[in-house]
Amino acid sequence: MAISERVKNALEGASWVRRMFEQGEELKKLYGEENVYDFSLGNPNLEPPASLKKALKALADEPIAGMHRYMPNNGYVETRKVIAQYLAEESGLPFEEKHVVMTVGAAGGLNVIFKALLDDGDEVIVPSPYFMEFKSYIENSRGQIRLVETNKDFSLNLKEIEKGFGEKTKVVLINSPNNPTGVVYKREALEELGTLLKKKSQEFKKTIYLITDEAYRRIVFDQVKLPIAFQYYPHTIRVTSHSKDLSLPGERIGYIAINPSCEEIDELIAAIVFANRTLGFVNAPALMQRLVAPLQRNSVNIREYEEKRDLFYNSLSSYGYNIVKPEGAFYLFPKAPIEDDVAFVKELQSKRILTVPGRGFGKNGYFRIAYAVDMKTIEKSLPGFKEVAEKFAMGKR
Amino acid sequence: MAISERVKNALEGASWVRRMFEQGEELKKLYGEENVYDFSLGNPNLEPPASLKKALKALADEPIAGMHRYMPNNGYVETRKVIAQYLAEESGLPFEEKHVVMTVGAAGGLNVIFKALLDDGDEVIVPSPYFMEFKSYIENSRGQIRLVETNKDFSLNLKEIEKGFGEKTKVVLINSPNNPTGVVYKREALEELGTLLKKKSQEFKKTIYLITDEAYRRIVFDQVKLPIAFQYYPHTIRVTSHSKDLSLPGERIGYIAINPSCEEIDELIAAIVFANRTLGFVNAPALMQRLVAPLQRNSVNIREYEEKRDLFYNSLSSYGYNIVKPEGAFYLFPKAPIEDDVAFVKELQSKRILTVPGRGFGKNGYFRIAYAVDMKTIEKSLPGFKEVAEKFAMGKR
Numbered sequence: 001m002a003i004s005e006r007v008k009n010a011l012e013g014a015s016w017v018r019r020m021f022e023q024g025e026e027l028k029k030l031y032g033e034e035n036v037y038d039f040s041l042g043n044p045n046l047e048p049p050a051s052l053k054k055a056l057k058a059l060a061d062e063p064i065a066g067m068h069r070y071m072p073n074n075g076y077v078e079t080r081k082v083i084a085q086y087l088a089e090e091s092g093l094p095f096e097e098k099h100v101v102m103t104v105g106a107a108g109g110l111n112v113i114f115k116a117l118l119d120d121g122d123e124v125i126v127p128s129p130y131f132m133e134f135k136s137y138i139e140n141s142r143g144q145i146r147l148v149e150t151n152k153d154f155s156l157n158l159k160e161i162e163k164g165f166g167e168k169t170k171v172v173l174i175n176s177p178n179n180p181t182g183v184v185y186k187r188e189a190l191e192e193l194g195t196l197l198k199k200k201s202q203e204f205k206k207t208i209y210l211i212t213d214e215a216y217r218r219i220v221f222d223q224v225k226l227p228i229a230f231q232y233y234p235h236t237i238r239v240t241s242h243s244k245d246l247s248l249p250g251e252r253i254g255y256i257a258i259n260p261s262c263e264e265i266d267e268l269i270a271a272i273v274f275a276n277r278t279l280g281f282v283n284a285p286a287l288m289q290r291l292v293a294p295l296q297r298n299s300v301n302i303r304e305y306e307e308k309r310d311l312f313y314n315s316l317s318s319y320g321y322n323i324v325k326p327e328g329a330f331y332l333f334p335k336a337p338i339e340d341d342v343a344f345v346k347e348l349q350s351k352r353i354l355t356v357p358g359r360g361f362g363k364n365g366y367f368r369i370a371y372a373v374d375m376k377t378i379e380k381s382l383p384g385f386k387e388v389a390e391k392f393a394m395g396k397r
Numbered sequence: 398m399a400i401s402e403r404v405k406n407a408l409e410g411a412s413w414v415r416r417m418f419e420q421g422e423e424l425k426k427l428y429g430e431e432n433v434y435d436f437s438l439g440n441p442n443l444e445p446p447a448s449l450k451k452a453l454k455a456l457a458d459e460p461i462a463g464m465h466r467y468m469p470n471n472g473y474v475e476t477r478k479v480i481a482q483y484l485a486e487e488s489g490l491p492f493e494e495k496h497v498v499m500t501v502g503a504a505g506g507l508n509v510i511f512k513a514l515l516d517d518g519d520e521v522i523v524p525s526p527y528f529m530e531f532k533s534y535i536e537n538s539r540g541q542i543r544l545v546e547t548n549k550d551f552s553l554n555l556k557e558i559e560k561g562f563g564e565k566t567k568v569v570l571i572n573s574p575n576n577p578t579g580v581v582y583k584r585e586a587l588e589e590l591g592t593l594l595k596k597k598s599q600e601f602k603k604t605i606y607l608i609t610d611e612a613y614r615r616i617v618f619d620q621v622k623l624p625i626a627f628q629y630y631p632h633t634i635r636v637t638s639h640s641k642d643l644s645l646p647g648e649r650i651g652y653i654a655i656n657p658s659c660e661e662i663d664e665l666i667a668a669i670v671f672a673n674r675t676l677g678f679v680n681a682p683a684l685m686q687r688l689v690a691p692l693q694r695n696s697v698n699i700r701e702y703e704e705k706r707d708l709f710y711n712s713l714s715s716y717g718y719n720i721v722k723p724e725g726a727f728y729l730f731p732k733a734p735i736e737d738d739v740a741f742v743k744e745l746q747s748k749r750i751l752t753v754p755g756r757g758f759g760k761n762g763y764f765r766i767a768y769a770v771d772m773k774t775i776e777k778s779l780p781g782f783k784e785v786a787e788k789f790a791m792g793k794r
Contacts, residue, residue: 002514002604002659002660002661002664002665003514003661003668004512004513004514004515004516004538004668005516006516007512007668007671007672008664010671010675011664011667011668011671041467043466043467044466047460047462047465048465053457053460056457056460057457059457060450060454060456060457061457063444063453065444066444068444068445068644068645068646068647068648069440069441069442069644069646069647070646071647104501104678105677105679107677107678107679108678109677110677111676111677112677115401115404116400116401116404117399117400117401118401119401119402119403133674133675136675137677140512140537140675140677141401207399247465247466249465249466249467250464250465250467250468250680250682250684251682251683252501252678252679252680252681252682262399263399264399264400267399267400267405267408268399268400270408271404271405271408274404274407274408275404277530278407278530278534278537279537279676279677280501280502280504280505280506280508280509280534280676280678281504281649281678282501282502282504282505282646282649283649284649285647285649285682286648287647287648287684287685288682
């Protein structure tokens with residue numbers, strides 16, 4: 001065999017994803033791209049804010065000498081200072097530039113943290129449903145994922161998390177606003193999680209880290225205020241990116257923020273910077289580091305996502321779909337009316353609607369709708385969703 | 398312990414690098430940055446070519462809708478097409494866009510390839526002296542580095558490479574023009590290496606891959622024409638970047654080119670694209686993919702590097718330094734007059750000259766000079782090099 005056995009197995013395991021993707025591509029060829037309603041990818045349709053375009057133009061018009069060269073592996077000090085100041089104001093904690101490490105997106109950041117923290121076989125507790133790439137990220141650094149159930153409304157179930165702990169537990173990883181559910185974890189849940197982590201760190205006589213993937217942090221609705229996990233547990237590391245708030249996913253720009261209260265923090269930072277370098281990221285893209293620095297309080301128009309959520313959630317609910325109302329991100333995670341989510345997703349495909357089965361997120365019997373698309377696409381898809389609901393008599397249950 | 402044991406060991410092992418770096422920083426504080434001659438980093442001082450700046454300005458003035466969004470994990474098809482065409486013309490081989498995968502620099506590309514190819518304990522043969530990050534890249538994917546000696550002039554020693562083969566050998570990795578020696582491998586050596594790889598693949602009944610790190614490919618002197626490894630062995634994968642030829646190291650833009658003759662090529666490409674995604678790179682930075690596409694035949698003014706090589710090589714040789722004349726990249730790798738390269742590098746530090754001991758490249762008794770700096774810095778450093786040479790009576794040996 002030519003390729004790595006581990007990768008070969010992973011490719012085979014995900015072959016249904018490929019098949020569904022290929023079926024979607026077939027549909028697009030048959031009916032034309034505009035007549036297929038593609039909700040399968042979380043690829044923001046909004047353009048970056050005007051402030052970003054202006055900043056790019058300013059730099060292109062008057063380039064700064066050396067602006068494409070290597071900088072320290074943790075990123076420009078100027079960028080890290082601005083972000084640290086933003087974090088300090090947000091959290092009331094003494095963030096300095098050394099607590100910020102610029103990364104190649106949040107995906108890069110998570111790989112860097114796991115490399116820095118995990119020894120062989122260390123376990124990472126992840127509430128499910130979850131973004132399945134987490135499993136690869138953890139295993140890249142020879143860790144093990146340990147999935148724990150969430151409540152029916154996808155909120156954190158502290159009892160299940162507690163049951164997930166063992167001798168090998170090193171990290172709890174949460175993702176809020178959540179992909180795939182759109183759920184936002186409440187302040188009380190984070191408080192309880194902080195208390196649990198303190199207790200378990202004592203019990204197992206080691207530091208257990210809380211890693212919060214907050215890539216969708218700025219995309220919240222209904223005046224929800226996202227709690228700040230840093231405030232409830234000292235050993236908290238936030239990973240985020242500007243892929244969603246500034247609509248820059250292709251540019252791979254994000255950062256890691258390390259709670260100033262983390263123990264042995266200088267060693268921890270050194271390990272993170274080392275991992276950023278040796279995993280081959282080397283540094284976050286230079287030009288983007290400059291562009292995003294002054295835009296920490298900017299974002300795309302979140303109301304556009306909220307309007308889409310409203311239309312989609314209200315319409316599907318009225319057809320009989322059972323959905324937890326999401327308060328953030330740009331996903332809906334409805335229950336399928338039959339156990340076999342792949343079969344149900346195929347039903348939607350017959351209406352030229354592309355979604356992802358729940359098993360792609362560790363949860364059979366559900367499916368994910370990514371609605372970072374034009375409003376028109378949503379509107380045109382609704383009759384198809386309705387017909388499928390009627391076929392399964394979903395409103396009558 | 399908080400951090401990963403593996404990372405902790407690596408940090409401790411490299412602590413002399415940190416000490417030397419800190420001593421260099423001390424010198425800069427004491428004497429002013431302009432009075433310290435820093436040859437420790439391969440960070441190109443040249444600005445990108447005007448064509449790149451123009452392309453950036455054009456895109457900033459008239460942004461393309463969706464130009465910062467996700468694209469397929471292997472990169473824009475338009476960019477890959479242009480690069481494939483360039484490779485086809487260069488090699489005479491039938492490169493198509495599917496044979497090119499855009500990556501986060503060459504460092505990202507190497508990590509991706511090792512992830513795609515290596516099983517636990519698989520060995521990668523690397524001629525030494527070598528760029529030490531290779532060891533991390535290989536170990537990230539649970540492989541083992543197997544160092545083999547080069548000849549006295551740092552050319553490939555085929556006998557040593559042959560001795561390095563064993564049951565676990567999966568890859569031979571070469572780097573030409575070489576970091577740290579600046580040596581360019583000749584056509585004959587690559588031919589012989591191809592023959593050896595065919596023989597060993599048969600002997601061990603599996604495909605052994607040749608990976609060529611050609612990050613410095615365009616930086617060659619004396620009208621040297623770099624041979625094309627693809628032509629001498631079918632299972633060859635090239636990794637390169639635009640960090641050096643277009644002076645964009647901070648932007649992390651590179652690519653992997655897979656020989657169209659590789660066996661089971663579709664599976665191999667799928668594994669590489671999968672690794673690119675799941676290692677957290679996701680895709681190469683979007684904006685840079687667009688900018689570099691039309692610049693495949695452009696580069697910074699290589700003559701500037703050649704002039705620096707000439708001045709540095711001729712001057713140091715005349716003082717008595719023993720140096721293999723480099724034909725590419727922007728490094729010199731002279732022999733130290735004493736076995737203890739760290740001690741010798743400290744001697745140079747006393748003249749406010751910063752270099753890297755050979756042991757940082759697996760070769761005690763040598764030191765590396767990175768001369769991608771202003772000509773003035775080189776000129777001002779020469780008296781210091783001369784004084785140290787006199788102290789060790791280097792001209793008299």
